Amino acid sequence: MYTYALKGTIAYTPEREHFLIRENTYLVCENGKVAGTYDKLPPHLAGIEVHDFGNAFIIPGMCDIHVHASQSPFQGIGQNIENGKWNTWFDRYAFPDEAKFRDPAYAKAAYTDFVKKLQTTPTTRVCAYATSDIEATHILMDILNEYGFAGYVGNVSMDRNCNPELLRSTEETLHETRIWLEKCKNGVGAVYPIITPRYFPTCTEVSLAGLGKLAQEFQVPVQSHLSESRDEIAWVKSIDPTLAYYAQAYERHGLLNGIPCSIMAHCVFSSKAEQEALKRNHVLVAHCPQSNLNSSGMTAPVLQYLDEGIEVGLGTDVGGGNTLNLFKTIFEAVLSTKIDRANGMAEQKKRILSLPGAFYLATKGGGILWKSGSFEKDYCFDAVVIDDSRIKDRNQRTVYERLERIISLSDDRDIVRKYINGREVYRKGA
Amino acid sequence: MYTYALKGTIAYTPEREHFLIRENTYLVCENGKVAGTYDKLPPHLAGIEVHDFGNAFIIPGMCDIHVHASQSPFQGIGQNIENGKWNTWFDRYAFPDEAKFRDPAYAKAAYTDFVKKLQTTPTTRVCAYATSDIEATHILMDILNEYGFAGYVGNVSMDRNCNPELLRSTEETLHETRIWLEKCKNGVGAVYPIITPRYFPTCTEVSLAGLGKLAQEFQVPVQSHLSESRDEIAWVKSIDPTLAYYAQAYERHGLLNGIPCSIMAHCVFSSKAEQEALKRNHVLVAHCPQSNLNSSGMTAPVLQYLDEGIEVGLGTDVGGGNTLNLFKTIFEAVLSTKIDRANGMAEQKKRILSLPGAFYLATKGGGILWKSGSFEKDYCFDAVVIDDSRIKDRNQRTVYERLERIISLSDDRDIVRKYINGREVYRKGA
Numbered sequence: 001m002y003t004y005a006l007k008g009t010i011a012y013t014p015e016r017e018h019f020l021i022r023e024n025t026y027l028v029c030e031n032g033k034v035a036g037t038y039d040k041l042p043p044h045l046a047g048i049e050v051h052d053f054g055n056a057f058i059i060p061g062m063c064d065i066h067v068h069a070s071q072s073p074f075q076g077i078g079q080n081i082e083n084g085k086w087n088t089w090f091d092r093y094a095f096p097d098e099a100k101f102r103d104p105a106y107a108k109a110a111y112t113d114f115v116k117k118l119q120t121t122p123t124t125r126v127c128a129y130a131t132s133d134i135e136a137t138h139i140l141m142d143i144l145n146e147y148g149f150a151g152y153v154g155n156v157s158m159d160r161n162c163n164p165e166l167l168r169s170t171e172e173t174l175h176e177t178r179i180w181l182e183k184c185k186n187g188v189g190a191v192y193p194i195i196t197p198r199y200f201p202t203c204t205e206v207s208l209a210g211l212g213k214l215a216q217e218f219q220v221p222v223q224s225h226l227s228e229s230r231d232e233i234a235w236v237k238s239i240d241p242t243l244a245y246y247a248q249a250y251e252r253h254g255l256l257n258g259i260p261c262s263i264m265a266h267c268v269f270s271s272k273a274e275q276e277a278l279k280r281n282h283v284l285v286a287h288c289p290q291s292n293l294n295s296s297g298m299t300a301p302v303l304q305y306l307d308e309g310i311e312v313g314l315g316t317d318v319g320g321g322n323t324l325n326l327f328k329t330i331f332e333a334v335l336s337t338k339i340d341r342a343n344g345m346a347e348q349k350k351r352i353l354s355l356p357g358a359f360y361l362a363t364k365g366g367g368i369l370w371k372s373g374s375f376e377k378d379y380c381f382d383a384v385v386i387d388d389s390r391i392k393d394r395n396q397r398t399v400y401e402r403l404e405r406i407i408s409l410s411d412d413r414d415i416v417r418k419y420i421n422g423r424e425v426y427r428k429g430a
Numbered sequence: 431m432y433t434y435a436l437k438g439t440i441a442y443t444p445e446r447e448h449f450l451i452r453e454n455t456y457l458v459c460e461n462g463k464v465a466g467t468y469d470k471l472p473p474h475l476a477g478i479e480v481h482d483f484g485n486a487f488i489i490p491g492m493c494d495i496h497v498h499a500s501q502s503p504f505q506g507i508g509q510n511i512e513n514g515k516w517n518t519w520f521d522r523y524a525f526p527d528e529a530k531f532r533d534p535a536y537a538k539a540a541y542t543d544f545v546k547k548l549q550t551t552p553t554t555r556v557c558a559y560a561t562s563d564i565e566a567t568h569i570l571m572d573i574l575n576e577y578g579f580a581g582y583v584g585n586v587s588m589d590r591n592c593n594p595e596l597l598r599s600t601e602e603t604l605h606e607t608r609i610w611l612e613k614c615k616n617g618v619g620a621v622y623p624i625i626t627p628r629y630f631p632t633c634t635e636v637s638l639a640g641l642g643k644l645a646q647e648f649q650v651p652v653q654s655h656l657s658e659s660r661d662e663i664a665w666v667k668s669i670d671p672t673l674a675y676y677a678q679a680y681e682r683h684g685l686l687n688g689i690p691c692s693i694m695a696h697c698v699f700s701s702k703a704e705q706e707a708l709k710r711n712h713v714l715v716a717h718c719p720q721s722n723l724n725s726s727g728m729t730a731p732v733l734q735y736l737d738e739g740i741e742v743g744l745g746t747d748v749g750g751g752n753t754l755n756l757f758k759t760i761f762e763a764v765l766s767t768k769i770d771r772a773n774g775m776a777e778q779k780k781r782i783l784s785l786p787g788a789f790y791l792a793t794k795g796g797g798i799l800w801k802s803g804s805f806e807k808d809y810c811f812d813a814v815v816i817d818d819s820r821i822k823d824r825n826q827r828t829v830y831e832r833l834e835r836i837i838s839l840s841d842d843r844d845i846v847r848k849y850i851n852g853r854e855v856y857r858k859g860a
Binding site for chain 2: 080293294335339342352355394397407408
């Protein structure tokens with residue numbers, strides 16, 4: 001590691017409500033951390049290596065805090081099931097596709113496909129779900145590390161209500177999880193394990209209790225799904241009618257306060273009591289607007305969560321979502337609040353999530369897990385360089401307009417360089 | 431013109447509710463029309479030229495029946511205005527950008543950019559808005575023709591409530607429109623003129639009356655905007671409180687029954703009386719779900735229109751929409767009915783627009799203007815060849831799943847060939 005600078009149009013959101021955009025600015029990296037941003041390099045940094053990207057944008061690497069790596073092969077498929085039945089999607093797409101990862105050769109090839117697709121997105125850190133196959137989970141961690149990514153990978157625990165290929169006995173899932181944690185608790189590079197009960201309907205009380213104990217023992221975070229759909233909530237209540245709120249199924253076993261925190265995906269229909277549980281346990285909500293809209297036209301009350309001080313980041317939720325590109329998810333995070341406003345759901349507060357507000361969620365919001373997603377001093381040096389010349393028009397546009405257009409229109413072709421923890425991990429055309 | 435065949439996986443929607451997908455099938459072109467589809471070429475066609483695209487998809491060319499060519503330069507910009515005010519968007523983006531087309535050199539360059547972008551979408555026919563500058567309108571028609579496109583182009587009439595650069599006097603707009611119609615009533619290639627009052631707030635009664643007479647005299651179609659937002663409807667009512675419904679402002683001047691029909695964009699908030707007017711005048715509704723959602727989170731009641739026998743096609747509505755790719759619009763047409771269902775708006779009929787239903791709207795729906803958008807005999811031979819190998823995964827998927835994935839994930843890179851009226855107009859890499 002050494003000291004160097006990137007130069008270009010830097011854009012980030014130190015606070016939620018506005019972009020800080022500065023042209024011709026130096027972003028200095030020191031030992032994998034952000035050392036500072038400068039209009040002109042100060043004397044003590046004179047002579048450091050500078051990579052000048054002209055007027056290209058340099059933004060913080062984004063954090064995809066809810067993505068099913070094992071569903072990436074069927075990305076874009078299965079989102080238009082006419083009857084909208086919860087189980088049809090699992091039975092026809094998610095479970096059969098996840099079962100294929102039992103074959104290590106397939107897992108290696110398909111996870112490599114996933115990570116290569118991830119390379120040309122703005123994402124630098126993930127909270128990923130693998131499958132219930134522990135060998136495949138190790139493979140995913142290895143490949144993410146090999147390509148320079150940081151984040152968490154979960155082996156998915158299921159000891160009821162899934163297809164036989166993915167089902168484990170309670171003992172098996174707890175035993176395998178312990179062995180796995182012992183093996184990789186110190187990380188595979190910057191890729192760490194995360195306890196991952198898929199969700200309450202697929203995990204018995206005994207397994208949830210055991211996973212909660214493992215989370216405390218190994219001091220690791222926890223991820224799961226919560227209150228995504230009305231069907232799901234009805235199912236949860238039918239399994240345990242004593243629950244005051246769905247999240248209690250996790251909370252009573254110490255699964256809402258993982259270390260540094262627990263990540264709960266969706267939270268579309270969280271009751272007041274559930275929201276209080278999220279807040280008192282410092283849960284990070286993985287808001288997945290693109291997935292919620294695509295899969296069922298639903299929106300989560302994210303403005304309300306933010307008002308109440310609940311932490312929120314963004315997730316693509318591939319394969320419920322159909323893109324690995326968080327720019328699209330940012331766009332749909334704004335969109336989903338427009339839909340709420342149009343439907344009078346935010347009647348009292350006629351406002352939408354702002355574009356910088358959504359950008360913040362994708363970067364610094366999810367980045368609380370790592371102190372990443374911003375260019376403030378001492379943040380992890382995760383940076384993505386985006387060249388907007390392919391999508392530009394022949395008129396002069398402001399930097400804000402260019403950034404808005406990048407969020408709307410850019411794709412894999414426009415990502416030219418990526419750095420994680422100060423290390424260059426992707427170079428277009430290389 | 432001659433007889434030839436394309437061979438591949440053909441997919442189209444002769445009826446609204448299901449795809450007809452056939453692999454290894456010949457699609458025969460005779461004098462610019464579809465002659466038939468065959469598993470095996472019959473004896474009388476033996477020896478005709480065959481372009482074999484293997485397992486690539488061949489679909490009917492799509493009809494974008496509402497697109498502002500002059501707003502294409504700011505595509506992806508201006509869709510996140512915090513206060514959501516109707517006028518802010520016009521004053522900051524639409525009007526200043528349209529005014530630039532007064533410069534013929536700019537018009538030529540910017541319209542060429544637009545048409546080149548259109549080349550690599552599934553669109554073969556458009557109903558496009560130019561600006562109020564008649565010279566620029568001629569330029570757009572010429573360029574569309576030069577690149578082989580078919581459709582209609584409108585010179586935009588505005589004699590009140592717009593910026594001075596775009597404003598014309600009533601006499602000017604009627605005179606210019608007459609001269610223009612006389613000049614190109616027989617088409618520039620397959621590109622024809624369409625009467626285009628922007629919308630009621632920008633057109634006086636006198637100009638609307640005059641445009642209605644011109645439409646009848648020249649036997650041309652009409653396009654305009656209708657009931658897009660609540661602000662707009664309130665404005666319309668304040669201008670003429672005697673209107674029983676917004677569309678009456680067009681209907682009373684013979685603007686709802688253009689020839690072959692009138693095209694009204696949006697119709698998000700059409701009252702029962704307005705819907706009856708749409709039906710009795712055989713109006714073609716240009717449904718713009720991506721634009722409606724992006725600009726304000728709104729959805730049009732498209733399932734209701736279809737149930738009532740109102741004709742519907744799809745529009746991208748760039749720059750209100752941010753994509754020229756109707757695949758995205760198809761996806762959002764389905765999505766917008768999911769949103770309605772989630773919000774209980776379609777409570778009595780818990781259903782969504784199916785994927786083939788939305789595909790139908792993008793092809794045969796808008797195609798009623800030209801008898802295009804299907805591979806039935808005697809339809810215009812508009813065909814688009816799509817190679818899905820870039821977006822495929824390593825598993826076997828059904829043809830339906832592959833088509834669903836194309837709609838979700840494909841982009842300009844996957845369009846390999848395009849034919850309009852039997853003529854090859856685009857070849858990837860050529």
